[in-house]
Amino acid sequence: MESQPVAGSLTRPCIKCRAQEATLDSRSQTVCRDCFAKFISNKCIKQIGILGKEIRTPQGSTRRYLLGLSLGVSSTVLLHLLSENVEFQLARSRAAPFELTVVYVDSSCLFTPRSPDDSDEDKPDPITAETLEQLRQRYPRFTFQRVPLATALGLRTIDWSTIPGLTAAPSPSPSQTTRLLSLFDHLPSAAARADILHILTRHLLVSSAQTAGCHALLLGHSTTALAELTLSETAKGRGFALPWQINDGPLSVASYPASVPPASLLVYHPLRDILRKELAIYTALTSPPLTPASPSHGAGNNGSIEMTPRPGVVVSHKDVSIDDVMFRYFAEIEGNYPSVVANVARTTGKLLRLLGGGEADGEPKQGLCGLCGLCGMPRDEVGDRRWRGELGIGEGEKGGGLCYGCERSTRG
Amino acid sequence: MAPALCAICKTGRALIKRPKNHTKLCKSCFINIFEDEVHHTITSSQLFYPGEKVAIGASGGKDSTVLASVLKTLNERHGYGLELVLLSIDEGIKGYRDDSLETVKKNAVEYDMPLLVVGYDELYGWTMDQVVETIGKKGNCTYCGVFRRQALDRGAKMLGIRHVVTGHNADDVAETVLMNLLRGDLSRLSRSTSIVTGDNKSEVKRSKPLKYSYEKEIVLYAHHKKLEYFSTECIYSPEAFRGSARTLIKQLERVRPSAILDIVRSGEDMARLVPGESASSCGGCKSKTETPVAAPEDDAGGCGSSNGRNPGGEMAAMDKQLRENEEAEGLEVDITKLVLESKNRQKEKQRDSATKNGGGNPKPTTRQVLGKCQRCGYMSSQDTCQACTLLEGLNKNRPQIQI
Ligand SMILES: [Zn+2]
Ligand SMILES: [Zn+2]
Ligand SMILES: [Zn+2]
Ligand SMILES: [Zn+2]
Numbered sequence: 001m002e003s004q005p006v007a008g009s010l011t012r013p014c015i016k017c018r019a020q021e022a023t024l025d026s027r028s029q030t031v032c033r034d035c036f037a038k039f040i041s042n043k044c045i046k047q048i049g050i051l052g053k054e055i056r057t058p059q060g061s062t063r064r065y066l067l068g069l070s071l072g073v074s075s076t077v078l079l080h081l082l083s084e085n086v087e088f089q090l091a092r093s094r095a096a097p098f099e100l101t102v103v104y105v106d107s108s109c110l111f112t113p114r115s116p117d118d119s120d121e122d123k124p125d126p127i128t129a130e131t132l133e134q135l136r137q138r139y140p141r142f143t144f145q146r147v148p149l150a151t152a153l154g155l156r157t158i159d160w161s162t163i164p165g166l167t168a169a170p171s172p173s174p175s176q177t178t179r180l181l182s183l184f185d186h187l188p189s190a191a192a193r194a195d196i197l198h199i200l201t202r203h204l205l206v207s208s209a210q211t212a213g214c215h216a217l218l219l220g221h222s223t224t225a226l227a228e229l230t231l232s233e234t235a236k237g238r239g240f241a242l243p244w245q246i247n248d249g250p251l252s253v254a255s256y257p258a259s260v261p262p263a264s265l266l267v268y269h270p271l272r273d274i275l276r277k278e279l280a281i282y283t284a285l286t287s288p289p290l291t292p293a294s295p296s297h298g299a300g301n302n303g304s305i306e307m308t309p310r311p312g313v314v315v316s317h318k319d320v321s322i323d324d325v326m327f328r329y330f331a332e333i334e335g336n337y338p339s340v341v342a343n344v345a346r347t348t349g350k351l352l353r354l355l356g357g358g359e360a361d362g363e364p365k366q367g368l369c370g371l372c373g374l375c376g377m378p379r380d381e382v383g384d385r386r387w388r389g390e391l392g393i394g395e396g397e398k399g400g401g402l403c404y405g406c407e408r409s410t411r412g
Numbered sequence: 413m414a415p416a417l418c419a420i421c422k423t424g425r426a427l428i429k430r431p432k433n434h435t436k437l438c439k440s441c442f443i444n445i446f447e448d449e450v451h452h453t454i455t456s457s458q459l460f461y462p463g464e465k466v467a468i469g470a471s472g473g474k475d476s477t478v479l480a481s482v483l484k485t486l487n488e489r490h491g492y493g494l495e496l497v498l499l500s501i502d503e504g505i506k507g508y509r510d511d512s513l514e515t516v517k518k519n520a521v522e523y524d525m526p527l528l529v530v531g532y533d534e535l536y537g538w539t540m541d542q543v544v545e546t547i548g549k550k551g552n553c554t555y556c557g558v559f560r561r562q563a564l565d566r567g568a569k570m571l572g573i574r575h576v577v578t579g580h581n582a583d584d585v586a587e588t589v590l591m592n593l594l595r596g597d598l599s600r601l602s603r604s605t606s607i608v609t610g611d612n613k614s615e616v617k618r619s620k621p622l623k624y625s626y627e628k629e630i631v632l633y634a635h636h637k638k639l640e641y642f643s644t645e646c647i648y649s650p651e652a653f654r655g656s657a658r659t660l661i662k663q664l665e666r667v668r669p670s671a672i673l674d675i676v677r678s679g680e681d682m683a684r685l686v687p688g689e690s691a692s693s694c695g696g697c698k699s700k701t702e703t704p705v706a707a708p709e710d711d712a713g714g715c716g717s718s719n720g721r722n723p724g725g726e727m728a729a730m731d732k733q734l735r736e737n738e739e740a741e742g743l744e745v746d747i748t749k750l751v752l753e754s755k756n757r758q759k760e761k762q763r764d765s766a767t768k769n770g771g772g773n774p775k776p777t778t779r780q781v782l783g784k785c786q787r788c789g790y791m792s793s794q795d796t797c798q799a800c801t802l803l804e805g806l807n808k809n810r811p812q813i814q815i
Binding site: 027028189190191230231233234235236237238239240242243320321322324325329333336337338339340342343344346347348350351352353354380382383386387389404405408 | 456589590593594595596597598656660663664666667668670671673674675677678679680681682684685686687727728730731732734735738
């Protein structure tokens with residue numbers, strides 16, 4: 001850090017500390033780099049503090065969290081902030097506030113063309129593998145894992161019998177990657193593929209958290225990402241489950257075949273009060289700067305699309321997903337009206353978390369407590385019945401164990 | 413290449429790709445299925461009773477023209493026993509309504525329905541031209557929007573008709589859902605999705621039989637039935653949030669045609685998740701200046717600007733308002749506390765609501781927490797409704813009134 005200049009010599013002193021040159025704009029205040037970084041870090045630590053109070057651990061045992069890392073801006077910043085928090089405590093001879101496992105779900109198999117003689121089942125993407133290795137060295141206190149997307153096929157948190165394209169017996173003992181690719185080939189559209197990719201990624205994070213015995217799953221969604229998620233899930237017909245998706249708190253996790261009651265896992269979004277553009281600024285403020293890998297293709301682990309639309313490239317709308325549309329839309333609004341963006345997630349957060357409600361009619365519960373077999377969110381059985389009535393579609397069909405949005409994504 | 417055959421009758425030539433789901437249909441099967449779907453909506457929602465007198469809000473535009481045509485067809489085909497009339501509002505803008513009123517008049521003759529035209533002067537004692545004369549061009553959108561929202565109801569009431577149907581389509585509803593999410597206005601969200609506003613007890617009930625019909629299909633229907641309509645280019649640009657939502661919907665529809673219907677579905681479901689109406693009004697802003705007016709319809713479309721600011725300004729103004737609130741109240745801190753507190757409350761509430769919602773009333777009930785305007789009886793969250801407030805000001809000949 002530079003030596004402190006005399007306040008009088010500053011051309012534009014920081015509005016907070018008055019001791020350094022203000023070089024950044026933070027919510028219509030001009031601040032210095034240090035104050036900006038502190039602002040970001042405080043927002044995150046406040047949420048971590050809230051989470052900490054939710055978890056009661058016996059004396060001497062530590063809280064255990066799992067971070068979903070997409071290698072994009074948001075989750076990379078979250079990783080850094082969590083590390084800072086741990087180092088801060090340790091430097092004061094206190095115990096580390098939590099242990100952290102960092103999981104990166106590698107979905108590169110969906111985006112790299114495979115030659116027929118490609119025998120290597122699970123080849124890590126070289127670029128992301130390198131980035132991951134650098135992070136491992138930079139944050140040695142944390143445990144890092146790379147999880148191939150194809151391993152999702154082995155998950156018991158998904159009711160695979162509900163998903164078309166998998167039910168038909170595939171060719172003799174194909175590899176998991178081949179089966180995964182065939183699943184995605186069966187999906188009706190690019191929008192559906194992006195949607196299912198998000199869902200599988202989330203499942204892998206949830207189940208990794210369970211396996212590692214973690215108390216909570218941390219996701220890197222910024223304010224902007226939560227607003228995007230609000231509108232894109234609405235556009236996918238999943239309005240009912242929105243409050244379960246964007247609020248922090250416990251989520252039910254089913255296990256199929258349904259023999260045991262669903263487990264519960266805390267899911268938190270510690271960056272929920274920070275805009276995406278603020279996180280982008282923050283990456284340059286650390287030393288050395290953070291270098292997110294921004295995967296060339298879409299879906300990040302944290303559910304947000306961290307893809308920068310390349311200017312001048314004309315993309316057929318057939319290849320664009322609903323998440324892409326929302327990403328671009330909010331990038332524009334965030335620039336000019338950041339508080340409007342913040343208000344979207346805040347307001348939607350006030351919606352009630354309801355369960356399916358089918359039990360009120362004394363009907364036998366379908367599946368596990370009315371959870372969707374694919375996305376795992378509560379299914380809206382009341383809404384399903386009304387919709388069938390009002391639109392006259394799917395009448396006589398029995399609920400397939402999927403929510404409205406997942407029906408749409410798997411069957412079109 | 414042989415022309416594809418219709419997916420329904422398998423004999424006609426498939427000339428139409430349905431915008432809703434891209435199935436390929438012949439002309440007559442398309443017209444049939446379009447009508448059948450509206451019929452299904454009407455019967456499953458029990459919109460009408462035999463012998464009911466129903467006013468069709470007729471602007472001469474495509475939506476209301478198609479609505480009139482379809483209702484006439486279905487009324488005869490299925491014996492609804494409805495007495496249908498066309499109800500048009502004349503804002504009293506010289507020249508503005510001339511063409512569209514001509515269209516409505518032609519429709520009235522063709523469909524053999526009585527046409528009733530009610531002017532702003534009869535309803536409010538002021539024509540829009542007179543309003544503009546008094547207050548100037550600036551801000552007249554406020555008056556137009558507020559007056560228009562109530563005009564159909566007031567007009568129907570004046571004529572002793574207790575049910576008004578409007579041409580709002582699926583795109584309009586989807587647009588309103590996204591708009592209210594963007595505005596953070598949950599109470600409007602919960603009201604905008606229901607097919608009926610008001611009930612048999614209220615003075616005028618409103619419904620939208622085309623709620624599930626795609627705008628593009630309405631255009632196709634009008635085209636293939638050779639219906640004459642007037643493409644109304646609204647003279648005012650839409651408010652920023654609605655315009656923004658409209659653009660977004662068009663993009664989503666291109667990516668996934670079902671998206672419009674999917675948004676409607678989400679909106680209906682979310683309406684049931686809104687905690688008590690009054691508590692949730694206008695999320696975030698402490699609603700001193702931004703209190704949403706409790707109009708039963710906020711989906712006026714087109715010239716529906718509720719605050720008379722220039723279009724781009726509306727979003728900027730809200731952004732500014734929100735930021736001021738944050739600064740004034742240290743909202744960032746409060747919010748997290750609120751989230752925590754409400755979490756515990758929600759756990760209890762959840763059980764209540766789950767049972768409530770699971771009961772025999774699956775339809776979203778319109779929450780009538782709204783009171784009535786003490787002057788005109790129109791639904792309002794305040795003692796005096798927005799129109800009456802504006803009128804009071806006009807009558808005192810004051811140039812500008814803060815809403
Ligand atoms: Zn400073
Ligand atoms: Zn689902
Ligand atoms: Zn046909
Ligand atoms: Zn009134």
